[in-house]
Amino acid sequence: EVQLVESGGGLIQPGGSLRLSCAASGFTVSSNYMGWVRQAPGKGLEWVSILYSGGSTYYADSVKGRFTISRDNSKNTLYLQMNSLRAEDTAVYYCAKIRSGWCDYWGQGTLVTVSS
Amino acid sequence: DIQMTQSPSSLSASVGDIVTITCRASQGISNSLAWYQQKPGKAPKVLLYGASRLESGVPSRFSGSGSGTDYTLTISSLQPEDFATYYCQQYYSTFYTFGQGTKLEIK
Numbered sequence: 001e002v003q004l005v006e007s008g009g010g011l012i013q014p015g016g017s018l019r020l021s022c023a024a025s026g027f028t029v030s031s032n033y034m035g036w037v038r039q040a041p042g043k044g045l046e047w048v049s050i051l052y053s054g055g056s057t058y059y060a061d062s063v064k065g066r067f068t069i070s071r072d073n074s075k076n077t078l079y080l081q082m083n084s085l086r087a088e089d090t091a092v093y094y095c096a097k098i099r100s101g102w103c104d105y106w107g108q109g110t111l112v113t114v115s116s
Numbered sequence: 117d118i119q120m121t122q123s124p125s126s127l128s129a130s131v132g133d134i135v136t137i138t139c140r141a142s143q144g145i146s147n148s149l150a151w152y153q154q155k156p157g158k159a160p161k162v163l164l165y166g167a168s169r170l171e172s173g174v175p176s177r178f179s180g181s182g183s184g185t186d187y188t189l190t191i192s193s194l195q196p197e198d199f200a201t202y203y204c205q206q207y208y209s210t211f212y213t214f215g216q217g218t219k220l221e222i223k
Contacts, residue, residue: 035212044217045152045160045203058211094159101207102150104171106159 002026002105004095009110016085016114022078022095022107030073033098036080038091039109046091049080050098063089085114118142118206122215128223129194137189137218139204144184148208151180151189154217155200163202164189196222 008020020036036048049069050058057069068081078095092111096103119142129135139149147167152160162171164180167187177192191198199222204215 045154045205045214047212047214050211060211100165101148101212102162102165102205103152103160104162106161109159 004107006107006110009112011113017083020080024076029076034078035096037094040091090114118209120215126219128221130223133194135191139187141185145206145208150205152203153200
């Protein structure tokens, strides 16, 4: 059974850093496209970053230069390192397994709140 | 990036109604379109991909159609569990994008 479990969210001050983790089971992270999608309170879905199986990465303009997506193959885990956090980064962050472009499995989400 | 515009942004309907939601891309996306359903406090769930292919386990009252830049999600005979927010997502370009969502409410 495929499962994605996110962790690492919380309350952080503006300018701070957080690392989100997404532990996967039931499939191999490194063999799949994986991504992070966020949803600000009361708002729609927004792609944050994608990690392709070959190692290429893509970032939304709003997070480019501040966020880094990566994976640990030995732990079958996806990460999102978030630096220089801003109030507008406040959102629920979901990790997702991507199948040929669409998300077929999602984690439960982890809330990141950026506030002083 | 390819912009995705959904309409309407909200919709009221009754159990048993037929509902159609539209998604328009800013350029042709060759049927590289998925539809998701999201309920409050939950992660989205994929309903259709390839514009019209039903994901395993999704009821057949959900259907999709379209081509080029214009796509539709149709729900025939609305059920109580269908009241939710629906999103389209294109995966034609390198960076995928979502529509802004359509909230389907009970009339």
